[in-house]
Amino acid sequence: xxxxxxxxxxxxxxxxxxxxxxxxxxxxxxxxxxxxxxxxxxxxxxxxxxxxxxxxxxxxxxxxxxxxxxxxxxxxxxxxxxxxxxxxxxxxxxxxxxxxxxxxxxxxxxxxxxxxxxxxxxxxxxxxxxxxxxxxxxxxxxxxxxxxxxxxxxxxxxxxxxxxxxxxxxxxxxxxxxxxxxxxxxxxxxxxxxxxxxxxxxxxxxxxxxxxxxxxxxxxxxxxxxxxxxxxxxxxxxxxxxxxxxxxxxxxxxxxxxxxxxxxxxxxxxxxxxxxxxxxxxxxxxxxxxxxxxxxxxxxxxxxxxxxxxxxxxxxxxxxxxxxxxxxxxxxxxxxxxxxxx
Amino acid sequence: xxxxxxxxxxxxxxxxxxxxxxxxxxxxxxxxxxxxxxxxxxxxxxxxxxxxxxxxxxxxxxxxxxxxxxxxxxxxxxxxxxxxxxxxxxxxxxxxxxxxxxxxxxxxxxxxxxxxxxxxxxxxxxxxxxxxxxxxxxxxxxxxxxxxxxxxxxxxxxxxxxxxxxxxxxxxxxxxxxxxxxxxxxxxxxxxxxxxxxxxxxxxxxxxxxxxxxxxxxxxxxxxxxxxxxxxxxxxxxxxxxxxxxxxxxxxxxxxxxxxxxxxxxxxxxxxxxxxxxxxxxxxxxxxxxxxxxx
Numbered sequence: 001x002x003x004x005x006x007x008x009x010x011x012x013x014x015x016x017x018x019x020x021x022x023x024x025x026x027x028x029x030x031x032x033x034x035x036x037x038x039x040x041x042x043x044x045x046x047x048x049x050x051x052x053x054x055x056x057x058x059x060x061x062x063x064x065x066x067x068x069x070x071x072x073x074x075x076x077x078x079x080x081x082x083x084x085x086x087x088x089x090x091x092x093x094x095x096x097x098x099x100x101x102x103x104x105x106x107x108x109x110x111x112x113x114x115x116x117x118x119x120x121x122x123x124x125x126x127x128x129x130x131x132x133x134x135x136x137x138x139x140x141x142x143x144x145x146x147x148x149x150x151x152x153x154x155x156x157x158x159x160x161x162x163x164x165x166x167x168x169x170x171x172x173x174x175x176x177x178x179x180x181x182x183x184x185x186x187x188x189x190x191x192x193x194x195x196x197x198x199x200x201x202x203x204x205x206x207x208x209x210x211x212x213x214x215x216x217x218x219x220x221x222x223x224x225x226x227x228x229x230x231x232x233x234x235x236x237x238x239x240x241x242x243x244x245x246x247x248x249x250x251x252x253x254x255x256x257x258x259x260x261x262x263x264x265x266x267x268x269x270x271x272x273x274x275x276x277x278x279x280x281x282x283x284x285x286x287x288x289x290x291x292x293x294x295x296x297x298x299x300x301x302x303x304x305x306x307x308x309x310x311x312x313x314x315x316x317x318x319x320x321x322x323x324x325x326x327x328x329x330x331x332x333x334x335x336x337x338x339x340x341x342x
Numbered sequence: 343x344x345x346x347x348x349x350x351x352x353x354x355x356x357x358x359x360x361x362x363x364x365x366x367x368x369x370x371x372x373x374x375x376x377x378x379x380x381x382x383x384x385x386x387x388x389x390x391x392x393x394x395x396x397x398x399x400x401x402x403x404x405x406x407x408x409x410x411x412x413x414x415x416x417x418x419x420x421x422x423x424x425x426x427x428x429x430x431x432x433x434x435x436x437x438x439x440x441x442x443x444x445x446x447x448x449x450x451x452x453x454x455x456x457x458x459x460x461x462x463x464x465x466x467x468x469x470x471x472x473x474x475x476x477x478x479x480x481x482x483x484x485x486x487x488x489x490x491x492x493x494x495x496x497x498x499x500x501x502x503x504x505x506x507x508x509x510x511x512x513x514x515x516x517x518x519x520x521x522x523x524x525x526x527x528x529x530x531x532x533x534x535x536x537x538x539x540x541x542x543x544x545x546x547x548x549x550x551x552x553x554x555x556x557x558x559x560x561x562x563x564x565x566x567x568x569x570x571x572x573x574x575x576x577x578x579x580x581x582x583x584x585x586x587x588x589x590x591x592x593x594x595x596x597x598x599x600x601x602x603x604x605x606x607x608x609x610x611x612x613x614x615x616x617x618x619x620x621x622x623x624x625x626x627x628x629x630x631x632x633x634x635x636x637x
Contacts, residue, residue, distance in 0.1 A: 054534060056530065056533065059463060059464065084533070084538065084539075088533070088535060088536035089534060089535035089537075093534060093535065094534040095531070096530065097527075098527050101526055101527035101528055102527045102528050102531045104528045104532070104546050104550070105528075105550070106549040106550055115535075115537065116536075116537070119535070120536065
C-alpha cells in the first residue's frame with residue numbers, strides 16, 4: 001500500500017528574474033516500509049522536493065500545484081500550524097546533512113530527546129527519559145544511561161547522526177525523510193549509519209525517503225529509486241533494474257560517470273554541458289541539449305515527455321514511444337501525460 | 343569495578359563544568375576582574391547602606407553647614423548640613439534600582455522583539471526594525487527628556503524611560519543574532535520535530551544569543567547610570583529631597599570654589615560604577631568573542 005502519494009507536485013521559487021520551477025509535476029508513490037531513493041545532481045530539485053513534504057521551503061518558495069497525500073491528509077494543502085501540530089516529528093520526521101549542527105548546543109541530548117517525546121506522545125518526563133535511553137541504545141550509543149546527560153559537543157559526528165536519528169524516530173513516524181544524511185561523514189561511518197537506518201526502518205516499520213547525490217548510498221539501502229533531472233523525475237525503477245537496465249539517457253550517463261565502474265587507465269566519463277537554467281527551461285525534454293540519443297522532433301519541442309512504463313521502469317523519454325522513435329520495437333505504455341489529468 | 347571507576351574519572355577530567363572555560367578566559371583579563379571587584383564592593387556598600395551610613399540621607403544639621411571632609415563627615419556636608427557620604431550611599435540605591443530596572447525592561451522587550459523579528463523575517467521584521475530605527479534616530483538623552491516631559495519625573499518613570507530608550511539597542515543585537523541562528527540546522531530540525539514557535543524562540547534561541555546580550559546589558563548599565571545622573575543633573579530626574587548623585591553634582595557646581603567636596607565626591611561616585619560596568623562589559627565581550635585568539 002502506498003504510504004505517501006505524490007501527484008503532479010510542482011514547487012516554484014519567486015526570484016528577481018522570474019519564477020523558477022524547481023520541482024515540475026513530479027508523481028511517485030512510496031510504499032509501506034520501503035526505502036525510496038531520490039538521486040540527482042546539485043540543483044536538480046531533490047532537496048526542494050524533500051523540503052516540500054513538510055513545507056519547509058524558503059520564504060520565496062511555494063507548492064504551486066499537485067498533492068502530497070499521507071494517511072488521507074493532503075500535506076500540500078495544510079497550513080504551517082496544522083503541519084506542526086499533527087505531522088511534523090510525529091507522522092513524518094526529517095534528518096539533515098550536518099549532524100554537528102542539528103542539535104541545540106545548550107541542551108543535553110537527553111533533554112532534546114525528552115522534549116520531542118513529550119511533545120508528541122502522552123508521556124511524563126520520567127517515562128520519556130526511559131524511552132530516550134532505550135532509543136539511544138537502539139541507535140548504538142554505548143552507555144546510554146550516562147551519555148544521555150552529555151552535551152552534543154562531546155559526541156563525534158557519527159554518534160551525533162545516530163542521536164539525530166534517535167530523535168527523528170522517537171515518536172514512531174511512518175515516514176523519515178533523510179536529506180543527504182551521510183554526506184558529512186567519513187566512508188566507514190557512512191556505511192554504519194546506512195546499516196542502522198535500514199535496520200531501524202524495518203524494526204520501526206518506517207518508510208524512508210533517501211535524498212542523495214551518491215549512487216553508492218542508493219545501491220546500499222534503497223528498494224526503489226527516482227532519478228531527478230532539472231525538476232523532473234525522469235526515471236523510477238526498482239534498484240536492481242536501475243543499475244542493470246537504466247532506461248533514460250540521463251540515468252545511463254549518470255551510471256557511466258561512477259568512478260568505480262571505470263578501470264584505472266580509462267578516462268572518467270562526464271556528461272557534456274550543464275544543467276539548464278530553470279527560469280528558462282529548454283522546450284521539449286529538459287535533457288535534450290545534453291542528450292546523445294535525441295530521437296525525434298518531439299524531444300526538442302513542446303512540453304516535457306509523458307511517462308512511459310517500460311518493463312516496470314517509469315521513464316520520461318520519447319525513446320520508448322514508437323510514434324516518435326522509429327527504431328523502438330517494444331510496446332508503448334503511457335502512464336502519465338505531463339499535464340496530468342487536466 | 344576499578345576500571346569502571348577509572349573511566350568515570352577520565353570523563354570528568356575531559357569534561358569540566360560548562361563555565362570552566364569561560365571562567366579561565368575571563369579571569370585572565372585583569373582589568374575586567376578589577377571591574378568585577380569594584381562592582382561587588384559598590385553593591386555591598388549599597389546593600390549595607392543602612393548600617394554603614396552615619397546619618398540619614400535627608401537629616402539637616404544647621405550647625406554643620408558646608409563643612410569640609412572630617413572624621414564626623416568623611417565627605418563633608420552640603421549647604422543644608424546633610425552628610426554627603428550618607429547621601430552618596432543612599433543615592434547609589436536609587437540610581438542602581440532605576441538603572442537596573444530600566445535596563446532589564448529594555449533587555450526583556452528588546453530581546454523578544456529582536457528574536458521574533460529575526461526569526462520570522464518578512465514584513466514583521468521590517469515593521470519592528472523600522473520602528474527601532476525611528477527610536478534610534480533620537481539621541482537617547484533627548485528621547486528620555488521628551489518622554490519624561492510627557493510622563494512627569496518620578497523614580498519608576500525614569501526607569502520606564504530608560505527601558506524605552508534602550509529597547510532598540512537590545513532589539514538590534516538580538517535580531518542580528520537571531521537572523522544567523524535561524525539559519526542553523528538545529529533550529530530547522532526543531533521545526534521539523536514540530537516544536538512550537540514560542541518554544542523555539544524562548545527555550546532554544548534565547549539561551550543561544552545570551553552571550554552577546556549579557557555584554558550589551560553590562561555596557562548599557564554603564565550608560566544607564568550616566569543617563570540617570572544626567573537627568574537628575576538637569577533637574578528632571580529624581581526629585582529632592584531624595585538623594586540623587588546627579589542633583590548633588592549640580593548643587594555643588596556653583597560653589598565649587600568654596601566647597602569642592604560637594605561636587606567632587608558625588609562625581610567620583612557616579613564614575614565608579616560606570617568604570618566597573620564598562621570594564622566588565624569589555625572583558626565579557628573579549629571572552630564571548632569566538633574570533634579572539636586565546637593562548
